[in-house]
Structures are given as structure tokens and as C-alpha cells.
Amino acid sequence: MSKNKSRYxxxxxxxxAASRLLEDGKTVFTGTGMPILAALLAKKTHAPRLAxxxxxxxxxxxxxxxxxxSVGDSMTTYKAIMAAxxxxxxxxxxxxxxxxxxxxxxxxxxxxxxxxxxxxPYDKPKVRLPGSGGANDFGSLCWRIIVLMRQDKQRFVERVxxxxxxxxxxxxxxxxxAGLPRGTGPWRxxxxxxxxxxxxxxxxxxxxxxxxxxxxxxxQNNSSFPIKIPKKxxxxxxxxxxxxxxxxxxxxxxxVLRK
Amino acid sequence: xxxxxxxxxxLLGWVDPEEHREWVRKNKCLSMEDKTMDLREAISKFVxxxxxxxxxxxxxxxxxxxAIYEIVRQRKRDLIVAGKTAVHDLDVLIAAGCVSKVEVxxxxxHELRGLSPASRRAVESGRVxxxxxxxxxxxxxxxxxxxxxxPFIPAYVLLGTDTFKRSAAKVVKDPFTGRPICLIPACFPxxxxxxxxxxxxxxxxxxDGALVMDSELARAAKRLIIxxxxxxxxxxxxxxxxxxxxxxxxxxxxxxxxYGCHPCNMPGCYYFDEEHIAEYLRMTRTExxxxxxxxxxxxxxxxxxQYLELIGGVxxxxxxxxxxxxxxxxxxxxxxx
Numbered sequence: 001m002s003k004n005k006s007r008y009x010x011x012x013x014x015x016x017a018a019s020r021l022l023e024d025g026k027t028v029f030t031g032t033g034m035p036i037l038a039a040l041l042a043k044k045t046h047a048p049r050l051a052x053x054x055x056x057x058x059x060x061x062x063x064x065x066x067x068x069x070s071v072g073d074s075m076t077t078y079k080a081i082m083a084a085x086x087x088x089x090x091x092x093x094x095x096x097x098x099x100x101x102x103x104x105x106x107x108x109x110x111x112x113x114x115x116x117x118x119x120x121p122y123d124k125p126k127v128r129l130p131g132s133g134g135a136n137d138f139g140s141l142c143w144r145i146i147v148l149m150r151q152d153k154q155r156f157v158e159r160v161x162x163x164x165x166x167x168x169x170x171x172x173x174x175x176x177x178a179g180l181p182r183g184t185g186p187w188r189x190x191x192x193x194x195x196x197x198x199x200x201x202x203x204x205x206x207x208x209x210x211x212x213x214x215x216x217x218x219x220q221n222n223s224s225f226p227i228k229i230p231k232k233x234x235x236x237x238x239x240x241x242x243x244x245x246x247x248x249x250x251x252x253x254x255x256v257l258r259k
Numbered sequence: 260x261x262x263x264x265x266x267x268x269x270l271l272g273w274v275d276p277e278e279h280r281e282w283v284r285k286n287k288c289l290s291m292e293d294k295t296m297d298l299r300e301a302i303s304k305f306v307x308x309x310x311x312x313x314x315x316x317x318x319x320x321x322x323x324x325x326a327i328y329e330i331v332r333q334r335k336r337d338l339i340v341a342g343k344t345a346v347h348d349l350d351v352l353i354a355a356g357c358v359s360k361v362e363v364x365x366x367x368x369h370e371l372r373g374l375s376p377a378s379r380r381a382v383e384s385g386r387v388x389x390x391x392x393x394x395x396x397x398x399x400x401x402x403x404x405x406x407x408x409x410p411f412i413p414a415y416v417l418l419g420t421d422t423f424k425r426s427a428a429k430v431v432k433d434p435f436t437g438r439p440i441c442l443i444p445a446c447f448p449x450x451x452x453x454x455x456x457x458x459x460x461x462x463x464x465x466x467d468g469a470l471v472m473d474s475e476l477a478r479a480a481k482r483l484i485i486x487x488x489x490x491x492x493x494x495x496x497x498x499x500x501x502x503x504x505x506x507x508x509x510x511x512x513x514x515x516x517x518y519g520c521h522p523c524n525m526p527g528c529y530y531f532d533e534e535h536i537a538e539y540l541r542m543t544r545t546e547x548x549x550x551x552x553x554x555x556x557x558x559x560x561x562x563x564x565q566y567l568e569l570i571g572g573v574x575x576x577x578x579x580x581x582x583x584x585x586x587x588x589x590x591x592x593x594x595x596x
Contacts, residue, residue, distance in 0.1 A: 072317030178419030179439030
């Protein structure tokens with residue numbers, strides 16, 4: 001990525017890559033930070049009819065003057081079609097209306113299980129994190145989960161310290177056995193190094209593409225579990241000038257892009 | 260129904276719905292009575308040491324900070340708190356030493372602003388106990404079950420996770436589908452505190468913006484304190500009854516506290532006071548700083564009006580109103596530039 005350092009940042013690469021995953025005419029359930037920028041960018045580029053929905057109740061707002069810093073703040077209902085409630089939104093996804101959801105993670109494992117609760121032993125935590133929030137619900141109920149997170153050996157771990165949000169749990173069939181709705185689960189993981197999917201057969205994390213300038217070695221050196229590498233690895237297309245222009249205009253104060 | 264699995268978390272706030280019905284019949288006032296009082300009276304009357312409390316709003320949005328500061332001022336102890344996306348409110352209560360137990364869906368963080376120094380210290384040292392884990396939907400449905408007078412609500416969340424194991428939910432074999440389903444137990448908080456945009460003196464409330472869990476929470480709680488930006492005549496409510504989201508039946512106290520949500524965001528009225536939140540986050544990095552914060556902003560003032568003067572008075576409040584309208588420059592002191 002070094003030769004492009006001056007044109008875009010890793011954060012911008014991640015957001016652009018995530019935004020391209022969103023299909024026009026679908027729903028996306030998003031939190032603050034990189035996910036909302038990815039959703040807004042998609043809406044402003046290739047997916048104008050994307051319906052952005054927040055768990056606190058904001059449904060289909062227009063692009064606000066500054067990006068929300070809370071999932072329930074006034075920017076989440078800016079010129080929205082409805083200010084609903086959490087019961088409304090969670091019931092909506094439980095009934096099958098949730099296509100995409102964005103999640104973040106402190107730790108993830110090869111089956112896409114996510115930890116946002118505690119680092120270290122539960123009863124004597126090294127770091128106490130905020131817990132599930134809506135993550136367990138989105139991860140249980142939405143069709144296609146996109147995880148956006150930074151990747152290193154401490155975050156891509158063999159076993160998460162705490163399964164806050166279900167991925168494929170212990171492997172094929174485990175979600176259904178637990179009672180989770182069929183056909184759901186983690187779909188893509190986007191990091192500063194590449195994009196990952198999950199193997200249809202064994203449900204393990206599989207590399208789909210590396211970002212420009214990233215090597216397969218970088219991928220494996222930044223994970224504590226073996227990542228499945230296909231024979232032919234794609235390179236994520238660089239952010240276009242247009243994507244970067246729109247993205248930067250969506251976060252005029254640099255709330256996420258300059259953080 | 261066959262029970263397949265049980266969470267090991269502590270079941271808090273649960274009562275047999277029949278007991279709750281009887282409690283309601285004996286204790287709740289079903290006629291329209293004037294319930295206005297001042298904050299001091301409302302908190303001392305309804306929040307006891309050891310009470311299980313839940314706050315309305317979401318994170319830093321539409322929370323009754325005036326009531327939170329009053330709880331701190333009255334030095335309430337051993338509160339059990341519903342950490343349902345509780346952020347600034349819970350963090351302040353923990354920092355002030357008012358809380359002994361918390362149930363967590365989302366707590367100890369300030370969303371994009373980072374983790375809460377005071378809460379983390381309290382939980383990592385064991386001073387505050389996490390009694391159970393939930394998700395946001397699970398908490399929502401605990402209140403919905405209580406609001407409906409039911410012992411539980413079935414849902415397809417928590418299944419297969421450690422969040423379930425640390426919750427007080429149960430997984431059963433659904434007699435209709437034959438598949439596992441999670442039963443989320445009802446939660447009847449001793450007291451809920453909700454900040455609204457407007458209500459009348461009886462407690463008929465209207466909220467602008469996202470409702471979050473407040474309609475269900477209001478109906479689940481035994482006692483309900485409403486703080487409001489303004490008290491309006493009942494005729495105003497009757498003109499647009501479809502906007503009423505909490506009717507008077509549930510309400511025990513009505514307290515008029517303009518700007519009662521500061522430093523948080525009151526949708527349509529005023530935006531976050533990032534400067535004050537940053538000051539709070541900075542000061543609570545140490546125990547000494549935390550004490551200094553409360554000495555200055557809570558114990559050092561007579562009431563919420565004096566607090567508003569201290570944080571910048573009319574000038575600051577006007578700026579926050581302009582921000583909410585998108586007519587001033589947003590400032591984020593926590594962004595490194």
C-alpha cells in the first residue's frame with residue numbers, strides 16, 4: 001500500500017471495500033463509525049435505494065449534516081421516513097427483513113464468532129468491553145453479516161475469549177442446531193489487509209481478496225489461526241477518486257476519517 | 260415444554276406476573292391526578308438504596324441527566340442498573356459510587372468517544388458486579404414481556420453464545436416448530452426514569468425522535484419518574500392524541516427540567532455538549548479527578564439550574580440549540596488532529 005499512501009488511508013480503503021458489498025434496494029443495519037460511512041457511501045454511489053436502519057428506531061434517514069456519533073442521536077432520524085423503536089426494528093429483522101448488518105469486533109475466530117464483551121477471564125477481566133449491544137441480535141437475525149475490524153494476531157484469535165455474537169459457532173450445522181434462523185451468519189470480514197468470506201463446506205474464514213500492496217504473508221502473519229487461501233487471490237480494486245471525494249464529503253468534520 | 264439449556268446469570272427484576280398485577284392494583288393511581296413535584300422529592304420518594312433502576316433514552320441521547328445528578332447528590336447506594344445501552348447515565352452513577360450491580364447489554368463505553376474510564380475501573384476491580392449479560396433486543400423484550408404482563412417472550416437471539424450462558428434466559432424446545440427457542444424473562448424495574456419532550460401535569464407524554472425502548476420500559480416499571488423539557492396543557496395532548504407514547508396511568512412523578520438531558524442530545528432541541536463530555540471523560544481517568552468532577556458539578560451546586568449556569572449558561576445552551584439545527588460548527592474534542 002506504500003506507493004498509494006498519499007492518496008488514501010487504510011480506513012478509507014476499508015470503508016470503500018465495505019460499501020461496495022452493499023446491494024441496491026436492500027436494507028442495511030448499521031452502527032456508528034466506519035459502518036455508517038460505508039452505508040452512506042454506497043447510497044451516494046451505486047446503491048441509491050439502500051435503506052439504512054438504526055436499532056434505536058431511525059429508519060431511512062437522508063444524509064445528515066454530520067455523521068451520527070450515537071446509534072440513537074438526532075442524526076439517525078434526519079429527514080427519516082419513520083422514528084420507530086427498538087422493538088419495531090428488532091422484530092423487523094427477526095421476521096426476515098434484515099439483509100445486511102455491520103458489526104465490529106474486538107476479537108474474531110475462524111468461524112466468525114465475535115467477542116465484544118471481555119478480554120481475559122470473565123470473572124477477572126483484563127479489559128471489560130461494552131458487551132453485545134445489538135450485535136448478538138444482528139448476528140443472530142440478519143441474512144448477511146459484514147464484520148469491519150482491524151486485523152492483527154490479538155484480534156484474529158484461535159478462540160475468542162467470549163462468544164458475544166454467534167458466527168458459525170463450532171462449525172457446519174452448529175447455528176441451526178442452536179436454534180438460530182437458517183441461512184444466516186457471517187458473510188464477509190473486511191480489514192485493513194483484505195476481504196474474507198466463509199467456506200460453504202467447512203464454514204472457515206477464507207481469503208477473498210487482498211488490498212493493494214498486501215501480500216499473502218501479511219494476511220497470515222496477522223492472524224493467530226490459519227486462514228484458508230484460495231489458489232487464485234484477487235486484489236481489491238483501489239478506491240476511485242470519485243469514491244474518495246464522496247466519502248470525505250460525508251464526514252466533513254473527520255469524525256471517523258481523522259480519528 | 261422441555262428445557263434444553265439455562266443461562267447462569269442472575270435473574271433480576273423478575274416477579275411472577277400475578278404478583279405484579281396485584282401490586283399494580285394496590286399501588287398505581289388510575290385517575291388523572293396532578294403529579295408535578297420537584298426533582299429532589301421525586302428521587303427521594305421513589306429511588307431507594309438497593310432499587311433496580313432503568314433509564315430511558317439511548318446512550319447519550321434523551322437521558323434524564325438531571326435525575327442522574329440528583330441521585331448522586333442524594334448519595335443513593337447499591338443501586339442495580341439495567342445497562343440497556345446505558346452510557347453516560349450509567350457511567351456517572353458508577354463513577355459516583357451509587358451502583359453495586361449492573362446487567363449489561365451495552366455499558367462501560369461512550370460509543371465513538373471510547374471506553375468509560377470510571378466504569379472500567381469499577382468493573383475490572385470488582386467494585387461493581389456484572390450480574391448478567393443480555394443483548395439489546397433481549398433487554399427490549401424483557402420490558403415488552405413485563406409490559407404485557409407475561410413471564411417471558413420467546414425469541415431467536417442469544418442462542419449458542421456465551422452471552423446466553425451469562426444471561427438468565429432459558430432455551431426450550433418450541434412445542435410448535437420442534438426447534439430450540441430462547442425464552443427471555445420479563446423485567447419489572449423498581450423505578451424507571453424517562454426524559455421526554457413534553458407532557459401534561461398528569462404525565463401524558465410525547466417524545467420526538469426514536470422511541471428506543473421507552474414505551475415498553477414505561478409500562479414495565481413499577482414506578483415511573485418523568486422529567487420533561489416542558490409541561491404543556493392537557494388540551495395540547497388531546498389535540499394530537501396519536502403522539503402520546505406514555506399515558507398518565509404509568510406515571511408517578513412529573514418534573515419539569517428544561518435542558519434536563521445536558522450534556523446529552525435531546526432530539527430536535529439541543530445537541531451533545533462534546534466539550535463537557537470530554538471534560539468528564541478526562542477528569543474521570545483518575546479517582547481524584549472523578550471526585551473533583553462531582554464536587555464541582557453536583558455537590559457544588561444547589562440544583563440543576565445552577566449546574567446549567569456552571570456549564571456555560573444561556574450562551575452554551577443557545578449554541579447547543581443551534582448545533583441541533585445544523586447552524587453551528589460541530590466540534591469533536593476527542594478527535595486527534
